[in-house]
Amino acid sequence: xxKLDKICREANIMLIFARSYGLTGFVRIxxxxxxxxxxxxxxxLDDLRLNNPWPELRSFAEAIDLNVPDPVVHKHTPYVxxxxxxxxxxxxxxxxxxxxxxxxxxxxxELIRARMRALDEDNYKEAMEASFKVFAPCGISSxxxxxxxxxxxxVDSNSADFWVMVAALKEFIEGTGEAPLEGSIPDxxxxxxxxVTLQKIYQAKAEADFLVIQRHVRNILNRIGRDSDxxxxxMIKSFCKNARKLTICRYRLLEDEFNSPxxxxxxxxxxxxxxxxxxxxxxxxxxxxxRFAANYNSFPGQFDGEMDEDISRLKTTAxxxxxxxxxxxxxxxEDLINEMCRYGAAELHAVAAFIGGIASQEVIKLITxxxxxMSGTFIFNGVDHKSQLLSL
Amino acid sequence: xxxxxxxxxxxxxxxxLLLRHGHLVGPNFEPGPDLRDDLREYASVLVVGAGGLGCExxxxxxxxxxxxxxxxxxxRIEVSNLNRQFLFRLGDVGKPKAEVAAKRVMERVAGxxxxxxxxxxxxxxxxxxxxxxxxxxxxxxxxARSYINTVACGFLGPxxxxxxxxxxxxxxxxxxxxxxxxxxxxxxETIKPMVDxxxxxxxxxxxxxxxxxxxxxxxxxxxxxxxxxxxxxxxAETPRTAAHCIEYAHLIKWxxxxxxxxxxxxxxxxxxxxxxxxxxxxxxxGIPGVTYSLTQGVVKNIIPAIASTNAIISAAxxxxxxxxxxxxxxxxxxxxxxxxxxxxxxxxxxFVKDKDCLVCGPGVLMEMATLVTLREFISLLExxxxxxxxxxxxxxxxxxxxxxxxPVLEEMTRSNLDLPLFDLMDKVPKDVVHxxxxxxxxxxxxxxxxxxxxxxxxxxxVTDMDTAGGA
Numbered sequence: 001x002x003k004l005d006k007i008c009r010e011a012n013i014m015l016i017f018a019r020s021y022g023l024t025g026f027v028r029i030x031x032x033x034x035x036x037x038x039x040x041x042x043x044x045l046d047d048l049r050l051n052n053p054w055p056e057l058r059s060f061a062e063a064i065d066l067n068v069p070d071p072v073v074h075k076h077t078p079y080v081x082x083x084x085x086x087x088x089x090x091x092x093x094x095x096x097x098x099x100x101x102x103x104x105x106x107x108x109x110e111l112i113r114a115r116m117r118a119l120d121e122d123n124y125k126e127a128m129e130a131s132f133k134v135f136a137p138c139g140i141s142s143x144x145x146x147x148x149x150x151x152x153x154x155v156d157s158n159s160a161d162f163w164v165m166v167a168a169l170k171e172f173i174e175g176t177g178e179a180p181l182e183g184s185i186p187d188x189x190x191x192x193x194x195x196v197t198l199q200k201i202y203q204a205k206a207e208a209d210f211l212v213i214q215r216h217v218r219n220i221l222n223r224i225g226r227d228s229d230x231x232x233x234x235m236i237k238s239f240c241k242n243a244r245k246l247t248i249c250r251y252r253l254l255e256d257e258f259n260s261p262x263x264x265x266x267x268x269x270x271x272x273x274x275x276x277x278x279x280x281x282x283x284x285x286x287x288x289x290x291r292f293a294a295n296y297n298s299f300p301g302q303f304d305g306e307m308d309e310d311i312s313r314l315k316t317t318a319x320x321x322x323x324x325x326x327x328x329x330x331x332x333x334e335d336l337i338n339e340m341c342r343y344g345a346a347e348l349h350a351v352a353a354f355i356g357g358i359a360s361q362e363v364i365k366l367i368t369x370x371x372x373x374m375s376g377t378f379i380f381n382g383v384d385h386k387s388q389l390l391s392l
Numbered sequence: 393x394x395x396x397x398x399x400x401x402x403x404x405x406x407x408x409l410l411l412r413h414g415h416l417v418g419p420n421f422e423p424g425p426d427l428r429d430d431l432r433e434y435a436s437v438l439v440v441g442a443g444g445l446g447c448e449x450x451x452x453x454x455x456x457x458x459x460x461x462x463x464x465x466x467x468r469i470e471v472s473n474l475n476r477q478f479l480f481r482l483g484d485v486g487k488p489k490a491e492v493a494a495k496r497v498m499e500r501v502a503g504x505x506x507x508x509x510x511x512x513x514x515x516x517x518x519x520x521x522x523x524x525x526x527x528x529x530x531x532x533x534x535x536a537r538s539y540i541n542t543v544a545c546g547f548l549g550p551x552x553x554x555x556x557x558x559x560x561x562x563x564x565x566x567x568x569x570x571x572x573x574x575x576x577x578x579x580x581e582t583i584k585p586m587v588d589x590x591x592x593x594x595x596x597x598x599x600x601x602x603x604x605x606x607x608x609x610x611x612x613x614x615x616x617x618x619x620x621x622x623x624x625x626x627x628a629e630t631p632r633t634a635a636h637c638i639e640y641a642h643l644i645k646w647x648x649x650x651x652x653x654x655x656x657x658x659x660x661x662x663x664x665x666x667x668x669x670x671x672x673x674x675x676x677x678g679i680p681g682v683t684y685s686l687t688q689g690v691v692k693n694i695i696p697a698i699a700s701t702n703a704i705i706s707a708a709x710x711x712x713x714x715x716x717x718x719x720x721x722x723x724x725x726x727x728x729x730x731x732x733x734x735x736x737x738x739x740x741x742x743f744v745k746d747k748d749c750l751v752c753g754p755g756v757l758m759e760m761a762t763l764v765t766l767r768e769f770i771s772l773l774e775x776x777x778x779x780x781x782x783x784x785x786x787x788x789x790x791x792x793x794x795x796x797x798x799p800v801l802e803e804m805t806r807s808n809l810d811l812p813l814f815d816l817m818d819k820v821p822k823d824v825v826h827x828x829x830x831x832x833x834x835x836x837x838x839x840x841x842x843x844x845x846x847x848x849x850x851x852x853x854v855t856d857m858d859t860a861g862g863a
Contacts, residue, residue, distance in 0.1 A: 022408070022409070023409070023711075023721055039734065040733065041733065041734050042733055042734070076630065187632055187633050188632075189626075189630075190630065190632060191630050192630050192631060192632060192677045192678075192679075195630075195632040196632075196677070196678050196679065301408070301412075307412075334415075335415040335416055336416075338414065338415050339414055339415060339416050342408060342409070342412045342413075342414045343408060343409070344408045344412075346404075346405035346406070346407075346408040346409065347405050348405060348406060348409070348456070348711070349452060349455035349456055349710075350452050350455075350456050350707045350708075350710040350711035350714060351707070351711065352707075353448070353452055353703055353706070353707035353710070354703075354704055354707035354708055354711065356703065357700050357701070357702075357703030357704035357707055358700075358704055358732075358736070360699075360700040360703065361594065361698070361700040361701065361704065361732050361736075362732075362736075364698070364700060365732070371594065371732070371733055371734070372733070372734040372735050373735070374732075374735045374736035375735055378736055382711060382721065383416050383721050383722050384722050384723075384724065384725065384740065385598075385708065385724050385728045385738065385740050386740050387738045388738075389735070389736060389737075
């Protein structure tokens with residue numbers, strides 16, 4: 001494993017280990033770096049800029065009267081407009097600041113409620129539910145901050161396209177304090193006309209932001225001596241749309257993990273009573289059985305009749321391995337060592353299918369560069385399904 | 393000869409778990425060759441659904457020591473299934489899924505017998521379901537899960553004759569004796585365990601349902617959020633998204649144009665019509681994004697299916713089935729979720745039973761006079777606030793008191809309608825009856841099965857609620 005890992009790492013080939021052993025097994029990805037543009041998270045706050053509207057959005061909102069007498073128009077004013085106007089109003093009355101304390105937030109919601117004329121005004125209900133979007137901090141997330149501060153963002157002619165675009169993004173953020181606008185808006189109660197106009201305003205801003213980024217990308221490519229058109233427009237567009245969701249996955253070399261596991265994590269797992277003590281136990285034992293096999297030419301419990309001897313040998317092997325990992329004095333439970341010997345390297349179809357399924361799932365994510373692959377080592381616990389990812 | 397060699401090597405790995413003692417095992421685990429043989433001979437597993445999960449399940453169970461499998465599915469193979477339902481080939485398109493799946497697995501795994509049932513799950517007699525040791529569900533519909541759950545939970549209780557299979561080793565849940573605060577303690581062998589799997593994109597779940605012991609599907613029905621439906625006024629007046637335009641064509645325009653003709657989502661001409669209407673509507677309102685595949689997705693409420701998620705979830709289901717049948721390890725308690733969207737997350741949650749559950753609970757109590765006729769009883773069910781059940785058929789101790797369908801049975805049982813229920817139930821002071829009928833929830837009709845505890849007023853022997861009717 002360690003040798004193959006090194007070879008693949010040098011050749012920059014993605015490697016995925018998968019193993020099925022009794023009622024346990026593991027999956028581990030090994031690749032130097034995997035950058036994801038389309039991470040497609042399930043829950044992500046949409047990018048509406050309610051508390052920081054750009055001029056076009058502001059003037060669109062200003063042109064709409066929340067006190068319009070026509071009840072049909074009143075109940076079809078989209079919540080984006082309601083919130084932009086009310087946030088603005090609040091800021092004017094509070095020296096430029098937005099609601100921040102719990103009381104202020106409550107008060108803000110009540111102000112929205114007070115504007116409701118009838119109980120069936122879904123747009124005002126949506127405005128109250130979405131009011132938290134007004135309170136969201138401006139600027140970029142710590143995750144994105146970390147990415148633009150990454151040393152790889154100092155690009156040269158060998159840099160990957162992804163990092164060239166990150167460098168462009170960095171320049172953009174330094175100029176504006178915000179990531180490029182995503183441009184899509186969620187569905188909301190509204191007249192068709194207002195909704196479509198609003199959509200166009202968001203799309204126009206996203207397009208403008210994209211053009212700025214594209215210009216940065218071209219300039220950077222020129223600077224590092226590459227063809228300024230070598231990153232396609234579609235690629236840059238997708239990058240802009242997903243700028244707030246960029247994700248970088250990095251994996252340690254197996255050898256490094258084996259020789260110097262992350263001690264605080266390892267200690268945490270070993271002492272955790274409920275969940276991970278079994279998972280980390282299997283982690284140690286899955287390595288111990290290989291060391292066992294190297295020493296005794298068979299896996300523990302592989303043959304009937306040598307069980308008792310194998311159990312004590314496996315225990316010694318596991319204790320030795322824990323010692324090598326810097327965990328002198330730690331032991332694994334007798335039950336777990338026993339269990340591992342019971343397996344005798346058996347490969348159960350259902351376990352193999354599970355592990356194979358997980359590995360293929362990760363391969364799909366790695367190859368398509370969509371969604372986020374798992375980090376660390378996945379340890380399968382087929383006893384009670386309390387499987388775990390270990391970050392070592 | 394080659395076959396028997398394959399048998400030996402196939403069971404060699406499984407034998408380690410079935411023949412050896414262990415510390416992390418289920419209660420009453422009795423390892424040994426008998427266990428392995430019983431699993432082969434006596435354990436019978438029903439797989440409900442022969443689609444994405446069903447194909448995997450049949451293969452997994454056949455390779456996990458089970459020999460007696462049956463599979464039920466009402467669908468025929470479509471071209472769009474072939475990317476993940478790996479037992480099917482292009483030449484199989486149009487054939488029943490259950491039959492092809494059974495055939496393919498039997499061809500591949502010697503010694504396994506799989507009986508296919510190409511029909512609706514509702515078409516089978518209740519007794520059909522009673523014959524299995526374990527029922528495994530690979531479904532994509534809440535209604536179908538609900539139905540099977542009700543059937544399996546309906547077997548609870550001491551009253552239904554039951555052929556016990558795999559007597560010796562079906563012990564995992566038997567040790568966890570269910571405790572009811574009611575008069576009918578379920579006899580252990582009437583407990584019909586279910587393993588349920590489900591997937592949606594990169595996510596999935598596995599759950600083990602031991603009726604009367606762990607929460608049943610109905611106890612935790614809230615786990616399935618209601619489907620998003622658009623208000624009709626939005627569709628008619630203020631459409632904003634492509635989906636609104638599609639639903640307008642599907643729900644409003646179709647009926648306007650084709651009065652009386654039902655829309656068939658499997659008819660490509662119907663789908664094409666909806667698509668082109670949706671395009672027109674979208675152009676009218678300046679809304680982008682209507683495509684044929686989106687139209688299909690919205691109308692059929694298609695959930696994207698990924699082969700590897702199906703593999704993961706089915707494998708976990710098969711493993712749990714093996715553990716329930718053999719006690720060779722602990723069982724999942726009781727709900728596993730898998731999410732591979734952002735990294736990989738698995739979580740086990742132990743849900744609790746709803747003691748008032750209409751399905752796995754002791755049943756809805758109905759007190760009535762001895763003079764009430766079966767006809768009057770059936771109309772009572774319609775108005776009962778906990779039931780609201782129309783067109784009910786009634787069975788008592790496996791005997792049909794009245795059946796709405798098929799016509800032959802209806803005719804045979806019609807004469808019972810004017811007899812007192814008390815007489816039809818052999819004048820016992822209290823007993824359980826099962827009723828099936830139609831319930832309508834928010835305009836959607838569903839067939840449902842309910843358990844009722846009938847107590848007749850003014851009859852001797854009803855005073856002690858807790859001892860009568862027990863084992």
